[in-house]
Amino acid sequence: MNREQLFDIATGWFESRGWKPFPFQTQTWTAFLQGKNGLLNAPTGSGKTYALWLPVVLDYIKKNPDYKTKHKPGLKAIWITPLRALSVEIKQAAERVADDLQTGLTVGIRTGDTSASERSKQKTKIPDLLITTPESMQLMLASKDYANIFKTCGAIIIDEWHELLGTKRGVQTELALSRLKTVAPKMRIWGISATIGNLQQAMEVLLGPNSQALDNSVMIRAHINKKINVVSVIPDKMDTYPWRGHMGLHLIDEAAKIIKGSRTTLLFCNTRAQCELWFQALLDKYPEFAGDLAMHHGSISRDNRQWVEQAIRDEQLRAVVCTSSLDLGVDFAPVENVVQIGGPKGVARFLQRAGRSGHRPGEESNIYFLATHAIELIEASALRRAVQETVVEDRVPYLNSWDVLVQYLVTLAVSDGFYPDAIFNEVKGTFCFQGMVQDDFQFCLNFITRGSQSLQAYDEYKKVEIEADGKYKVNSKAIALRHRMQMGTIVGDSVMNVKFLGGGYLGSIEEWFISKLTPGDTFIFAGRKLELIRVRNMEVMVRMASPGAKAMHASWMGGRMTLSAQMSELLREELYAANTDTMTRELRSLTPLFTRQRKESIVPDASQFLIETFKTREGYHAIFYPFEGRFVHEALASVMAYRISLLTPITFSLAYNDYGFELLSDQEIDMQQVLDNDLFTPQHLHADLQHSLNATEMARRKFRDIAVIAGLVFTGYPGKVVKTKHLQSSSQLIFEVFRDYEPNNLLFQQAYRETFEHQLEEGRLLLALERIHRQEIVWKATTKPTPFSFPIITDRLREKLSSESLADRIKRMTAAYMK
Structure with missing residues (x-):
């Protein structure tokens, strides 16, 4: 044919x-x-x-x-x-x-x-x-x-x-x-x-x-010109002093209006905790949504998630509050509108979510942006431009992931066995291992047969045997079983299954959250108010709590995302546009905030880097605004604190968000001395990062994941999962053995490399410092906090205060600063 x-x-x-x-x-x-x-x-x-x-x-x-x-x-x-x-x-x-x-x-x-x-x-x-x-x-x-x-x-x-x-x-x-x-x-x-x-x-x-x-x-x-309509929901009253503590819940009526005005709506939250909060808040304020509103996130049981997905297809639901669990692929023809609650932190994620509406060739997509605080409207403006100009992030591939290679070699040895020379050439042909040399491969072979140089006295690390003809093979059934059970590269905190006493599975929750509770405590999970009865064998037994009981919302680690490099650049360009006549609708709505910011300080342009200093009853604040995302700011805050401490003995507490970072101290920084000593130089960045952050502690934590993937520690059998703290202590012990006796161990070195490259984004940090170095540094000694600094200083207060007392405290602060 x-x-x-x-x-x-x-x-x-x-x-x-x-x-x-x-x-x-x-x-x-x-x-x-x-x-x-x-x-x-x-x-x-x-x-x-x-x-x-x-x-x-x-x-x-x-x-x-x-x-x-x-x-x-x-x-x-x-x-x-x-x-x-x-x-x-x-x-x-x-x-x-x-x-x-x-x-x-x-x-x-x-x-x-x-x-x-x-x-x-x-x-x-x-x-x-x-x-x-x-x-x-x-x-x-x-x-x-x-x-x-x-x-x-x-x-x-x-x-x-x-x-x-x-x-x-x-x-x-x-x-x-x-x-x-x-x-x-x-x-x-x-x-x-x-x-x-x-x-x-x-x-x-x-x-x-x-x-x-x-x-x-x-x-x-595919050259398909799909039209995406981005609509920013701009509140009637704009906060002059914005703060990010309210999860966007002040816009709940706006969200309800969108739900009522369309057949089906997906409301995307960035975190599972925010998803639970929004679902509960919508039902509390609009009880008529009961039966028409559902929730979908990765920790809810599979049966529940599948029911929700089918119910959207069949148009049985009006709205679903969800996380990135619904970002991808599920074919929802009837979804009319998408609502993004808070900045999605990346252009690709925003486009993916927008594409969930009008999910058919030739149809338009509608996405509403609900900013959780005023400055996020700058992100909304940047996203609209990104959609028009199709600016999308790169995805950076991993190189030399020795832990994945070790796991893969044991996999081949578990099945039919392998001959090293043939596998070396195949592996070297991949992108990840293109730079691998024979010594690196030999390390991996020694590792699976002898447990590397420093662990060869222990039989449990000798997994693979070398047969007479040179074939590498696992002959032990127990080793093969354990390996099959632990295969994979997704390593998270230990999760515990949440079950009703009378039977019925609700979903899974992280061990660290449950460890803070005692029997009798109530918490909200999967849209239900639950009372903790007991914890046994990684199972959390619960019953429905009384409706009036005070309950805390379930929360998860890793909830805070950071701005992507492209998103940061777009955000800075939008912010600089606030000094021009070509302002978008979102930027114009922020005029009261910009006016107040200029009264106390400046709104920087492309050639300026802003530093603000002021004193409050908490101490002396120094705020820096790179607009590079919270992960870069976390590392940069540590580097700056370290460099300043070399000039003057001083201790700081650090705070950061996506827009800037704060150094707070009980003594004033001599800012002129800081500027004269060229503290923003990109030189010696790697060494300063190692000194300023506890890089060893971060690498030790990263090593836990590497140890699990490489099979150095065993995560347990079904129903008898090893607790996270035990995994952590086992992997820490091995980390210390490698550090003291085998510093050339490739897995040990990988822990440091991944800490710097992926967690601290060292490359991006270097580019940020090079940009700051070229800009004119504008230092403003203000009499009180500015609108730009307000979200950073209130973020720290949240750690100390409950949400109700935080809201009251912020009202008083705002009233004082507006005078």
Whole structure:
């Protein structure tokens, strides 16, 4: 069958559904059928699933002209998705094509949610088209005779590649691909990605920087002009002294208006805690929403989440308060409006969320921006410009993730074993390990066979045996079982299951939150007020609390996100525009705030870097405004405090947000001395970071994750999970052994490297200092706090005061400063 006939089948199928293929879909079909690899760049809701499922099916038809009567068994294609929640829909799309064209192709799902009986069925009879996750893919590589399963595979498609890029799950995927290229040499590799800044590099990471796959590759872009309407909800009364303590709840009536005025609405919060608060606040103020309003976040039970997703599709719900758990892929045709509560901190995340509304080719998307405090309206203005100019973030890929490589080598040893020379060349062909030398690889081999130089006295680290013919193999069933149970690269705080005494699973919550409670305490979780009965075996037993009981909201670690580099740059440009005549609607609404800021200080322009100093009853405040995001400010505050302490013995307490940072002391800083000594120099940054932050403590914490991924510590069996504090102490002990006896250990060095590169964003910090160095430094000694400084100083108060007394205190402060 020639390509023309195959295309007739495809376009005929589209027409039978009342559709017409987009140019990018036909381009992808052509490239795929020509045997090319590639990356498809297409927005959410544009039909990218059919761009790649259809050619997989057409390829099968081409190779089997009597496909309607004779079924050829064996795996034909693998579809990897980063989210299990998407697998059902991807399966439905594949089945539509396969069944309508009468191919007899079977479609299966293999994820953490797949039952044991279904998995054993798949062992005896593998589906033709398999949908899986990076973790489940690794588990398949850990099964005996995996090469026989994969050898017939003609294509592997990695969905949402931008989500995996820049994570260790992405590295895991790179390693799996390096093996499959050898096992199934005719396999085509395709990635699907939303728009990111470094698309070309994304393709290089996917296919391998020097591979044949890259030589025979193509990048296809879907040029679909999707209109996104960004509407900022501007409050009637603008805070002149803004603070971020109220989670945006003062705009609850505005949100209710949007919900009432549309068929379906998604309200996106940045954190699970904010999601719980908003859901409760909406129901308390608008009890008529009961039954029409639901909540969706990653810690709620899977059954509840799936019910919510289906209820939106069936238009049984008016609104869902959610987190990034609904960012990706779930096909919600009826969602009319999206509400973003607070700054999303990144352009890509905002575009992804906007795309959830009008999730159909050719439809407009509507997204409302509710600023949780006044200065976030500058972010709203910046986001609208980003949408118009399509400014999107890069995703920075990981390099030399030795912990993932160690895990991968044990995986291969658990299944059929491996010969080092062959695997070295495959691994070196990946983007992550392109700089690996033979000594690095030898370290990893020694590590899995002897437990590295300093641990060789302990048998538990000798996992892999070297057989007579040089093959590396795990022969112990116990080691193989423990390895399979701990595979993966997502390491979080230990989570505990929340269950009703009488039965019924609600979801999971982090150990650190529950550890603060005692039996009888009440907390709000999954939209219910619960009383803690007892904690046993990592299970939290609860019952419904009385409606009048005072309860605290559940909260999670890692709730605070930081501005991306692109978002920071856009924010600064918008802020500088406040000094011009070309102000947007959002900036004009902030006129009272800017007027007050200029009265006390200045609104800086592109050539200025602002420092403010003032005294309150708390002490002497020095506030610096780089507008670079809280992670950069956290590191920069420590570096500045350290450099100042070298000039004068002085101690500081530090506070920071996305706009700036504060050094608070009981004695005044000699700011002129600071400026004269060139304290913003980018020179010696790395050394100063190591001295100022407790870099060893940060690296020690980072090492816990590395130790878990590399299998140095065991996280426990189902129902008998090892507590976080025990994991931490075990990994700390190993960290100290490496520090004292084996400082060249690659995993030990990796902990420091990841701390500086990923946690402290050292590269971005260096660029920020270089920019400040070029600007004119404007120091304003003010008599009282300014509107810009107010969110930073009130943020620190929140640690000491409850939300009610904080609100009262802020009212009094605002009244005093307005005089």
